[in-house]
Amino acid sequence: MNADERRFAVLRAIVADYVATHEPVGSKMIVERHNLGVSSATVRNDMAVLEEDGLIAQPHTSAGRVPTDKGYRLFVDRLAQVKPLSAAEKRALQAFLDGAVDLDDVLRRSVRLLAQLTRQVAVVQYPTLTRSTVRHCEIVALTPARLMLVVITDSGRVDQRVVDLGEVLSDDEVAQLRSLVNGALAGRRLAAASVAVADLPDSVPHELREVAITISTVLIETLVEHPEERLLLGGTANLTRNVADFPGSLRQVLEALEEQVIVLKLLASAQDPGTVTVRIGEENEAEEMRDTSVLSIGYGPGTVLGGMGVVGPTRMDYPGSIAAVHAVARYVGEILAGR
Missing domain, CATH: 3.30.450.40 (GAF domain)
Structure with missing residues (x-):
């Protein structure tokens, strides 16, 4: 191996031993543990060059050397093969x-x-919701005046909200709302879905308008909030x-x-x-x-x-x-x- 390769082998040996032992690594240890086929004196010279290049450093109290951030960086950049899992x-x-x-x-x-x-x-x-699409919005009547909204995205995220309406809805009206909301939401990216939901109250029958405003406000919060944080x-x-x-x-x-x-x-x-x-x-x-x-x-x-x-x-x-x-x-x- 040429001088560069040999120095990298010395750096690799220092990284491996320091990671394993947490003790600064000396030339004698490298010669004993790693089969580099060179003398202690050669390893000492290589270490001097590595230190000059800022790849290893000497902690004050020790004769050995430890890798620097720059040394670890070179080691990581030259990882030819990552050890696969067994x-x-x-x-x-x-x-x-x-x-x-x-x-x-x-x-x-x-x-x-x-x-x-x-x-x-x-x-x-x-999963970052900004990249997600709404798959479905389920609307379940918990009581005639209380709904649960369940927004399901393509990433498998599920967000649930309970809405108190202040007025009573029939099963038919709940079904109608479910169909209108899904028409606005399903298959859209979240940002587009929140815009569509904001327009929802204008497109529902007059008697459902108040309820639609309440629901769309809650849905917009759900869609625009950023649970990716x-x-x-x-x-x-x-x-x-x-x-x-x-x-x-x-x-x-x-x-x-x-x-x-x-x-x-x-x-x-x-x-x-x-x-x-x-x-x-x-x-x-x-x-x-x-x-x-x-x-x-x-x-x-x-x-x-x-x-x-x-x-x-x-x-x-x-x-x-x-x-x-x-x-x-x-x-x-x-x-x-x-x-």
Whole structure:
């Protein structure tokens, strides 16, 4: 191998050992553990070059070296093949996700699975409604003066609202409203559906106008609200395993996760369902996330419905975590496509 390849092999060895042991890595350790076929002196020279290039650094108290954000970035960029999940892991993943009863359950299970597979914090964003289409709106009379509206979208989302009318409706009038509302909503993207619903009171028989105004107001709130600002988090306790991984402040990271906005921004940029995006340390815009790496990917049945991924320290098993995020997202897409 040429000098460049050999130096990259040394960097890879430092990343692997530091991720495994959390101890700075010395040249002697690399020669003993990794079959690079070169002397300790050569490895020391390579380490000096890697350090000069800003790919590794020396913590004050130690003779060994640790990877920098730039070093991890080069390592991730040159991952020729991502370690795929084993057949047993794939079977377990399939069995666990196949047991899900609805969209909420699929996403809850995905979060638990990702947190277990990667031992990081797993994050899944609910399907973004802006990209969804209304499949159907069910209107159920709970009492003659009280209706339940159930909006079902093509992503499998279900939103329920109860409406008190202040007047009594017959079964025929409820059926008439159901047909008018579905005529306005069904098959439209959410933004278009909310416009159509706003026009609804003008097109109903005079005696139903007041009721139609009440219903359309509630439906517009349901359609225009953004429940995509909903995240599921799992495995937050995984971050506390090694507080030393967060020299800035672990509390800052936990607060940023709770605020969700930062994480949503990160997930929103994961538009490609085929590729895991990796942001390492300083590459994260938000200051609170500078000690973390965020792996994210879009999921969905062909079209991307939302993002999912993991958040952990920069010292993480990148090949294993990337494989897990990729596999879970792909499988969730398959499940949603089959529903």
